[in-house]
Amino acid sequence: MTKQSIQGMEVVETREKGTLSAGEPSTKRSITSIYDDDEVVGFEKDAEIIMKKLIRGTKERDLISIYGMPGLGKTTLTRKVYNNPYIADHFDVKAWCAVSQAYNRRTLLVEIFKQTTNNEIKIKEDDDVADMLRRVLIGKRYLIVLDDIWDVKAWEDLGICFPQGEYGSRVMVTTRIEQVAKDLQHHSFPYSLSFLTSEESWELLEKKVFRGESCPQDLLEAGLQVALHCKGLPLVVVLIAGMIGKMDRESSLWLEVANDLSSIGLGEQSMKVIQSSYDHLEDHLKPCLLYMGLFPEDHKIPVDDLLKLWMAEEFVLNAEKENMEEASRVCLSNLLNRSLVMVSGMRINRDVEYFSLHDVVREFCLRKLTEDKYMQLAMPYNPFQQLHSTESRLCIYIHDDLVKQLDHSDYQLDKIPTLDFKETNSLEFIAHPKLNTWNNRYSNPLDLVVKLRFVRALHLMDVLMPNSWATAVQSLTQLRYLAIYVRDFELEWISHLHNLQTLQVQSSKMLHLRAATLWEMTKLRHVNIDCLSVVWKDNYEGSFEECSTTMLENMKTFHTCHILFDKMNPRFWWRFPNLEELSVRVDYVPHEFPLFPILEVHTRLHTLSVDLTVMNFRQSVGWERNYVFPSNLRQLHLASYFLTEEMVLSIARLKKLEILTLKGGVRLMIFQSFCWDVTNLEFPALKYLTLLGMQMDEWKASEESFPVLEELSIVDGYTFKEIPPSFVDITTLRLIKLSDCAKSLRVSALNIKKEIEENTGCDRLQVVTIL
Incomplete structure (x- = not known):
């Protein structure tokens, strides 16, 4: 993390919407200044990097963009570089202007023109300032700073006045929106400003x-x-x-x-910075951001859960049913691009796994949510309404004060002081995503839940529900998201929830579930049943051709433990034609029943995880001969299997596979040696390969086997001695990560790194060893 400072910070971001701030930063104290002396703290490394971008590189005009959330010091860093004597001497002319969202093009051009001419040339009312500025800059090496740009249009308006030429001219841009920085990229990559340590x-x-x-x-x-x-x-x-x-x-x-600090230390000025970003959000993004504020402080919010909650609350505007997930991802991406949310965890393939809110942003969200007596007027949040509908959604989120008021009012909504309106039944309640605060105060949160008939999402994974939970949710017919931790569960108990999209169940008992009930819940999109064991029952005993044609076309993800592969298998998986992610633990694998009997059905499946239980491990011998994977898989996880030639060939046929995790298994007998030889095979798209506890003695591969591999992770690697030497020739390889591995394996990784450095002169391969 780079070192930063707040020298003479002038918070341009706190100005009111619609105003304009232009001109070179002044050392003079102003009402927006929050730092009033000239001492310098940090930013050395950041400034050094930016200065190199300004001075070195292409002779053509280049645009250097710095992005990050409000308050990180983008303006401060830019000012420090701008005022550096070396930079001042390098450029013939300099100019600085602060751009707001509601900017005036002519006013900005006039300001830039005055600075580049030292205010020596007077401008008349009918002068073409753009042309005058262009003529002044032609033939000069200039530096122009455009501080606080909100969209690409601002650059399109102003940039045409800055001539090209090969004089090494530069334009510096600061923005809080990552996508704007990327869209503005010329030669240099956008620079992301980090937080202080x-x-x-x-x-x-x-x-x-x-x-x-x-x-x-x-x-x-x-x-x-x-x-x-x-x-x-x-x-x-x-x-x-x-x-x-x-x-x-x-x-x-x-x-x-x-x-x-969270309540009294942030100050109104910091809130104004966030308020400015919030005001410029599209209407449908505002509830998405505020909802994240309901999670506990410093909570790492799982992306998958967050998107499902947004869909349940109908925050995603005008999205087609099959595209709701993608529309939700776009919303989250928009918030990230505006630096209002932070990435707090990444998957191996660089996909974001967790998001979080900086405390400043979270505090703003909580203040916003608690305005107007805890009520929130959404305009509109229902995707089935017209975009410009005049109908609004009146909702209230379940917070601790409301819990207290309900308790004191005997759960009579019309007696609660903050609910000073007549039609209490028209309210739509938003459940708090984490109910841990309830658990300490109320032994049974269902006492409250049953009173909130319009609640759409309940996340109750943090407390074991009493046996009465099924009766309590009978009246919650609007539920779209249900996550519960229970002893007993039957699908029949929730089959009346016709709007349910997401179902997550955790239990420590074996569950026997009727598949026939599942077929009735046609709006289900995501199912995750994590139990000791699940047995799917189906009363229908007819052939595959004769079975019902009911399809769960909305189903996107399906995760379950301990499933039987038997004659029911074709009828079960055939009903999920649009499945994208599937994760199963297999109890029994008879040879005559493959997992995917009709491959062309699952053309959208991109992620598959199959884990054989240890007790049935040896029963799987021979099953892989019938194992053919859907062709569009991008991620595959296999555990406790025999890595036979047939299985490897099936994996190699997956031309789009990017992530492969192989765990355990391989040897048929304890003392039998095994060589995993993929010399004559190619995994054309594989970027990430993870080997966990692989029981093999030797691994052979050619330079063509893994042509685009980027990362190799080996965990518990004690049985084989070295990584294939051909890995030296993989030009894309950048990381080898070893955890609990034999010394000889570590030596082979370091030898590969050394040889790459000797051959290329580049230190591009990183070797990480965890003992």
Whole structure:
């Protein structure tokens, strides 16, 4: 993480919508300034990188963009570089203007023109400023800063006035929207500004509070706590420093600030920064962001769960049924591009697995949600309404204060003071995504749930539900998302929930579920049943051709434990023609019943995980001869199997496979040696290969076997001695990760790295060893 600072920060982002701020940054104190001296803290590495982009590289005009969430110091970094004497000497002319979303093109061009001409040429009202500016810049090496751009159109309006030429001219742009930075890319890649580390936060806080002096020892621990709770956002560090700098220097007072930072330390100015971004969001994105604020502080929100909750709440506007997931992903991507959410976990293939909110953004969301007596007017959030419908959705989210009020009012909605309207039955309630706060106060959250008949999403995985749960949900006919932890479960108990899209069940018992009931729930999109064992029963005993034609066309993901492969198999999987993800643990694998008897049905399946139970491991011998995978798989996980020649050939036929995880198995007998030889096979699209506890003695491969492999991970690798030497010739390989592996395996990885460096002169391969 790079070092950053807040030198002379002027928060341009806090200006009101529609106003315009232009001109070179001034060292003069202003009402928007939150830092009023000239001391420099950090940004050295960031500034060095940006300066190299300005001075080196192409002789053609280039655009250097810096993006990140509000308050990270984009303007500060840009100003530091802009004012650097070396940069000032390198360029013939410089100009700086701050662009708001509601900018005036002529006003901005006039400001740039004045700076490039030192205000020596007067501009008349009818002058063509764009043409005048273009003529002034022709033949010169210029540097133009466009601070706080919101969309590409602003660049299209202004950029045509900046001549090309091969003089090494540069335009610097700051934006809070990642996609804008990417769309503006010319030669240089956009630069993402990172958060401060805890050490950097403390350095900045100490310099601001003590004006260059050292912190007294008795305040050191409290000061470190304050800095830590600023969570790396420079804007918050400076705001807090300004506050505690005026307080008595007592550690107890500072610790109070640290403990209450989320509520009292952020300051209204920081809220204005977030408010500005929020105001410019499309209407349907606003509830998506606010909903994330309901999760606990620092919570890593699983992307898959979040998207399903958004769909259940109907936040995704005007999306076709089969495209709801993709539309939800676009919404999340839009929030990420605006730097309002943060990536907090990635999958092996660089897909985002977890998101989170910075505390500043979360605090803003909570304040927004609690406005107007906890009620939220959505306009409109129903995808089945017209985009410009005048109908609104009136909803209220389930928060702790509401729980208290319901309890004191004997759960009579019309007696709650905050609900001062007559038609309480028209309310649509949004359940809190995490109910851990309820668990400490109420032994049975169902007492509250049953009173909220319009609730659409219930996530109750954090507490074991009493046996009465099924009766309690009978009245919740609007449920679209249900995640529960129960002892007993029957599909019949929830079959009346005709709108249900997502079903997650966790149980420690063996469940016997009737598949016939599943076919009735036609709106199901995502099913995950995590139990000791699941036995799917079907009363129908006819042949495949004679079975019912009921299809669950909306089903996208299906995850279940311990399933039998038998004569029911064709009738079961055939009903999910649009399945995209499938994960199963197999109890019994008779040779005559393959997993996919009709391959052409599952053309959309891209992720498959098959795990054989240890007790049935040896029964699977010979089954792989009938095992043919759907051709469009991109991700495959196989566990506890025999890696026979037939199985490897089936995997190699998958021309789109990008991720392959092989776990355990291989040897038919304990003392039998095994060589995994793929010398004559090619995995043309495979980028990520993970081997977990592979029981093989030798691994052979040619340079054509894995032509585009990027990452190799080996866990518990003690039986084979080396990685195939041909890996030296894989030009895309950038990471080998070894965990609990034999020393000889580690040596072979380092030898590959050394040979690559000697052959190419580049240190492109990283070897990570975890003992």
